Structure formats: C-alpha cells, structure tokens
Amino acid sequence: MSRTVYVNGEYLPEEEAKVSIFDRGFLMSDAVYEVTSVLGGKLIDFAGHAARLARSLGELDMASPCSDEELLAIHRELVTRNGITDGMIYLQVTRGNPGDRDFAFPPASVKPTLVLFTQSKPGMADSPMAKVGMKVISIEDIRWGRRDIKTVQLLYPSMGKMMAKKAGADDAWLVEDGYVTEGTSNNAYIVKGNKVITRDLSDDILHGITRAAVLRFAREAQMEVEERAFTIDEAKAADEAFITSASTFVMPVVEMDGTAIGTGKPGPVAARLREIYLDEMRKAAI
Incomplete structure (x- = not known):
C-alpha cells in the first residue's frame, strides 16, 4: 500500500x-x-x-x-x-x-x-548501532558558509556518506581549518573525563534540535559541557565520542580514521545521555 x-x-x-x-x-x-x-x-x-x-x-x-x-x-x-x-x-x-x-x-x-x-x-x-557504535572518517568541509540554515543543499553531505561507505565506515566528520565542524547529517561530540565537548553555535554548524535537548539534559545530570571547536587528534584521544540527530538520537562513535576511540566500544556517557534523551522525549512527545 x-x-x-x-x-x-x-x-x-x-x-x-x-x-x-x-x-x-x-x-x-x-x-x-x-x-x-x-x-x-x-x-x-x-x-x-x-x-x-x-x-x-x-x-x-x-x-x-x-x-x-x-x-x-x-x-x-x-x-x-x-x-x-x-x-x-x-x-x-x-x-x-x-x-x-x-x-x-x-x-x-x-x-x-x-x-x-x-x-x-x-x-x-532500539537501533543495533547503539550497542556497537559507529565508525567515522574525517573529510574536508567544503560546504557553503551558512550551514546554520537547514537547506536542501545536501550534495556534499551525501558524497561524504559515500566516501565513508567506500572506506568501510558509517559516516564522515567534516573538518575545516583543522577543527571538526559536524557530521554529514548530525552534530559531533567528544567526551573527556566527565566533560562533554561540542562545537559552539555559529554559522558553521546546524543548530541541532536534538543537540539543544541533549546538552540541557547533560547539564541537568551534572555533566560539564564545553562548547568549543575540537580537532581530529582530540577526538582520537578522547574517552568517548558520539553524534546527535533527530533520527539517530544519541549514537556512540567508536572509531575515527581507523583509530579506536577510548576502549573502541560505546562508553557510559553516550549510553546515559541516550537513555535520558529517549525517556524525556517520550514523556514530552505530542
């Protein structure tokens, strides 16, 4: 039908x-x-x-x-x-x-x-990916400068996903001037200690709706949140990494450019934020 x-x-x-x-x-x-x-x-x-x-x-x-x-x-x-x-x-x-x-x-x-x-x-x-985590590669960010506007200009993000697929990964993180901007269709995060780090809002990234909710829940859970740009090297040395989007919610990232992040398995911070997000969003759904 x-x-x-x-x-x-x-x-x-x-x-x-x-x-x-x-x-x-x-x-x-x-x-x-x-x-x-x-x-x-x-x-x-x-x-x-x-x-x-x-x-x-x-x-x-x-x-x-x-x-x-x-x-x-x-x-x-x-x-x-x-x-x-x-x-x-x-x-x-x-x-x-x-x-x-x-x-x-x-x-x-x-x-x-x-x-x-x-x-x-x-x-x-209940995506199985949440149990095993995603693998990502890094690619140059060559999109137009107003990424904060959610336009249908999605050719390069689509190409980025295909680059990742060709490399045996699940997605790509975009890099500009040495710093991660975001994923092809998601916001990007790393975790160091109890600190959640993600790029600050500007014209450079999409102002994610899921991002806003997850950061609010992280602060309410007494996690430290730092909104700043981070490098690929920082990501590879992080304890955890994850993405957020409307369709994936909170999804762990366990590998960057072939290098394991943390233990190479989903970590406790991403798992807890996913749990909190889904619970709170279900309560508030209309």
Missing part, C-alpha cells in the same frame, strides 16, 4: 504527488527542510523543529506556507493516515513555482511549495 503524502493543501497517494519542473526547490535548491521523529505514534520535539523552520525561512526571506498549528495538524494527520508508530516526517518548503527559470527571486505573489511525507522505522529507538 502506498503512503499518503501532503502537497500544497492536499493529501494524496504518493504516486499522484507532483511538483512543477519550474519549482525553485528543484531548479535552485531554493528550499529548506525539517525532519521530526515519531515514537509511539507521537511527535518528538515538534516545537523545536517548527522554531528552526521559521528561522531558516526568515534567514532566506522566504514566506511561511502556514502557521505552526496548521503544521502540527498536518503532521498528526500523516501519522494517522500512514499508521506510523516509529519513524520520521520529512517536511520541505520551497520558494515555489514562478512559471519559469530565473536567478531573481519571484514576486511575493508566488506561493511557497509545502511537501511532507512519512518514513516508517519500526524499532527506531
């Missing part, structure tokens, strides 16, 4: 969903997106994702297609129509279809395009 998706006010079978070839998301990557996780049929940190969506739209001077309340209703309707227990809802907003190709932004009368679809991921919170 096909999924029901949402396109510009309509719920449609995925086979019937269409977007114009003149849509700027297709022609110019002139679009932003969000991914909200679903656990137990409920949305995880929806308010955080809605707030970041509004920020991304504002940074690009792009009109919002609807209110947060309307977005929430669409998310819930898609969960119901597709019978999603565990999984994700992908949302994309583009600057719309001006009827032709032009570098100049279209007039304000052109409505943005809004698309949402679901991805079912049964047992998402």
Whole structure:
C-alpha cells in the first residue's frame, strides 16, 4: 500500500504527488527542510523543529506556507493516515513555482511549495548501532558558509556518506581549518573525563534540535559541557565520542580514521545521555 503524502493543501497517494519542473526547490535548491521523529505514534520535539523552520525561512526571506498549528495538524494527520508508530516526517518548503527559470527571486505573489511525507522505522529507538557504535572518517568541509540554515543543499553531505561507505565506515566528520565542524547529517561530540565537548553555535554548524535537548539534559545530570571547536587528534584521544540527530538520537562513535576511540566500544556517557534523551522525549512527545 502506498503512503499518503501532503502537497500544497492536499493529501494524496504518493504516486499522484507532483511538483512543477519550474519549482525553485528543484531548479535552485531554493528550499529548506525539517525532519521530526515519531515514537509511539507521537511527535518528538515538534516545537523545536517548527522554531528552526521559521528561522531558516526568515534567514532566506522566504514566506511561511502556514502557521505552526496548521503544521502540527498536518503532521498528526500523516501519522494517522500512514499508521506510523516509529519513524520520521520529512517536511520541505520551497520558494515555489514562478512559471519559469530565473536567478531573481519571484514576486511575493508566488506561493511557497509545502511537501511532507512519512518514513516508517519500526524499532527506531532500539537501533543495533547503539550497542556497537559507529565508525567515522574525517573529510574536508567544503560546504557553503551558512550551514546554520537547514537547506536542501545536501550534495556534499551525501558524497561524504559515500566516501565513508567506500572506506568501510558509517559516516564522515567534516573538518575545516583543522577543527571538526559536524557530521554529514548530525552534530559531533567528544567526551573527556566527565566533560562533554561540542562545537559552539555559529554559522558553521546546524543548530541541532536534538543537540539543544541533549546538552540541557547533560547539564541537568551534572555533566560539564564545553562548547568549543575540537580537532581530529582530540577526538582520537578522547574517552568517548558520539553524534546527535533527530533520527539517530544519541549514537556512540567508536572509531575515527581507523583509530579506536577510548576502549573502541560505546562508553557510559553516550549510553546515559541516550537513555535520558529517549525517556524525556517520550514523556514530552505530542
């Protein structure tokens, strides 16, 4: 049975969903997106994702297609129509279809395009990867300078994941001027002693919604948090490492460029933060 998706006010079978070839998301990557996780049929940190969506739209001077309340209703309707227990809802907003190709932004009368679809991921919170940890490689960060805006310009992150796969690893950490920025689709962390270290917020990294929650929980658990850039050498010498994202939650990293991190197995800090995050997010889910 096909999924029901949402396109510009309509719920449609995925086979019937269409977007114009003149849509700027297709022609110019002139679009932003969000991914909200679903656990137990409920949305995880929806308010955080809605707030970041509004920020991304504002940074690009792009009109919002609807209110947060309307977005929430669409998310819930898609969960119901597709019978999603565990999984994700992908949302994309583009600057719309001006009827032709032009570098100049279209007039304000052109409505943005809004698309949402679901991805079912049964047992998402019980990923086997959390028990064994991820292996990552380091690659040069050559993305554009506004990584804080969650745009659909994902070609280089996609290439980075393929570089990792070719090297027998699970993902790549991006490095700029000798310092780790983030993972291809996640925020990056190391642990030294009881200190959790992750790059500070700026235009250089995505302002992760999961990141914000995990750092809050770490501080509440009396862990020391240091927001600063760190090097690959620091990562290799760390006691632990991990990533966070909406789809992986808190995921241990056990190897960097072929060098084991810590014991080469998931450590207690990442495991505890994953446990706290999932517990608290389930309680707050809507």
